[in-house]
Amino acid sequence: MARYLVTGGCGFIGSHLIERLLAAGHEVRVLDDLSTGKRENLPDSVPVTVGDVADPAAVDAAMSGVDGCFHLAAVASVDRSREAWLETHHANLSGTIAVFDAARRARGGGPVPVVYASSAAVYGDNPNMPLTEDAATRPLSAYGADKLGCELHARVADGVHGVPTTGFRFFNVFGPRQDPKSPYSGVISIFAGRIARGEPITVNGDGEQVRDFVYVKDLVRYLTAAMERPQPGAPVYNVCTGTPTTVNRLAEVLAAVAGKPLDRRTGPARPGDIRVSIGDPSRLVAAFGMACETSLEEGLRDTLAWL
Ligand code: NAD
Ligand code: UD1
Structure with a gap:
């Protein structure tokens, strides 16, 4: 049994991940600002702190004593990132750095692994289908640029700060x-x-x-598997069907x-x-x-x- 923080846990993907974590007997806590997520997506037994993932104090408190963090909090809409560029950047990139930073000292002053959501949006207008992880990243949106920034900072988290990270480039998730x-x-x-x-x-x-549409229950299995076996070198994986x-x-x-x-x-x-x-x-x-x-x-x- 482990204790995990799920940021964005009241959202669509987060609620399915938490269902899986609870079924496996883990203890879960959530940090979510409820901007798109809903408290009723989760059982009452799951503690939810309502707060901003880009607020370092809120993230530090939520991360304290956990064995790992699943970081899903973000403004998931590409269209919204066009309308509210700086605001979405705050949640999508600053929020991710706040999570990596807090993960450095989460448990007994030492680092814990972070499994985080990147996106197929990092590939942008790359025409080389199907896209492998080695394909050039050419984001077209603020959202895609920020997700690519998350991956770059994941390398810093791993290489400079000893925080193991795994990034998943989700394609279009539904369910x-x-x-x-x-x-x-x-x-x-x-x-x-x-x-x-x-x-x-x-x-x-x-x-x-x-x-490339991916069913949510297929996707969450990779998140838990990555948390169980953290790898060095800040790997990223496509989650897609082809x-x-x-x-x-x-x-x-x-x-x-x-x-x-x-x-x-x-x-x-x-x-x-x-x-x-x-x-x-x-x-x-x-x-x-x-x-x-x-x-x-x-x-x-x-x-x-x-x-
Ligand atoms: P969602 O909107 O249902 O979930 C996002 C959650 O994050 C919500 O509960 C929301 O309230 C919370 N949140 C947003 N901003 C926050 C902030 N500043 N502080 C704290 N909480 C905040 O979306 P989703 O589809 O479940 O997306 C989950 C993750 O997966 C996101 O990082 C998203 O970018 C990524 N992703 C989703 C898809 C997809 O197709 N749904 C594809 C690629 C990547
Ligand atoms: C989606 C995700 C994004 C993720 C990306 C990865 C959401 C909201 N967005 O972005 O988080 O990183 O996949 O690939 O989950 N469309 C219509 N009519 C509508 C709505 C959409 O025609 O009413 C079209 C859009 O123009 C687009 C396609 O459907 O061509 C998919 O749109 P959308 O579901 O918003 O997803 P992405 O922008 O691909």
């Missing part, structure tokens, strides 16, 4: 508890919510943007799985939107011995059933 009501949420939750309610969906641009899906096709599959008609409208293309994003999962599978196996249809069925 139950991804907020269907927020305009800043992921495309699957927005489309699923609207299709289920019989409302129209808006496709940004021509809808031929390509994404399967491409266009936004148009996604809408059609969702409507078919929901058994509802599709009312599709066209909106303007989103500035800073990545055109094609497909990951190569080879390094992930080699390191952890498991692939993301849930099919898009299966994952969509679970997501719709939760709504």
Whole structure:
């Protein structure tokens, strides 16, 4: 049994991670500002400190005495990082440095491992599909630039301060508890919510943007495995399936799985939107011995059933 801090634990991915940690018998505490996360995503037994991950005092207090930290707190919306550049930078990069800094002295004055969320957004407009971890990073958004900054500071945490880190470049994650009501949420939750309610969906641009959708329950297994076996050298891994899906096709599959008609409208293309994003999962599978196996249809069925 270990004791872990999960930053952003009231959010979509965090709540699934915590479900898994509790099932394995671990003790969990959370630091979250509840900006997009919800207290009711977690059982009452999990202590939640409401605070800003970029506030060093709050992070130090939350980190005290833990065996490791899962760092998921961030403003996850690429679009929001365009509207609120400096504000999202504060949460997304300064918050990550605050976490690495506090991890230096978390347990008995010594360092503890940090497993953190990076993003496929670091690849930006790199056209070399599928993207391996060695592909050039060319972020298109403030969000992607800050996630790349997290990876660079993870190298400092490891090399200079002795804090073992593992970064995961999540591709497009979906599943139950991804907020269907927020305009800043992921495309699957927005489309699923609207299709289920019989409302129209808006496709940004021509809808031929390509994404690699990962089911959340597949993803959280890597986070716990990385915490159990920290490695030197601040490694980063793609978390992806390698399967491409266009936004148009996604809408059609969702409507078919929901058994509802599709009312599709066209909106303007989103500035800073990545055109094609497909990951190569080879390094992930080699390191952890498991692939993301849930099919898009299966994952969509679970997501719709939760709504
Ligand atoms: P989410 O919005 O559901 O979760 C983020 C959580 O962080 C929320 O609970 C929010 O309240 C909290 N938070 C935000 N700013 C904070 C701050 N300043 N201080 C404390 N807490 C704060 O989003 P998610 O999809 O669960 O994302 C989790 C992590 O995974 C994020 O780091 C995100 O960038 C990353 N990620 C997500 C995806 C995806 O497709 N969902 C893909 C790549 C990376
Ligand atoms: C998503 C994640 C981001 C993550 C990245 C990794 C969210 C909110 N964003 O960004 O955290 O780092 O994947 O790849 O989870 N779209 C529409 N109509 C809509 C909403 C979206 O057409 O109503 C389109 C977008 O323009 C985009 C695609 O769907 O082309 C995916 O958008 P979105 O779900 O916001 O994800 P990303 O921007 O890829």
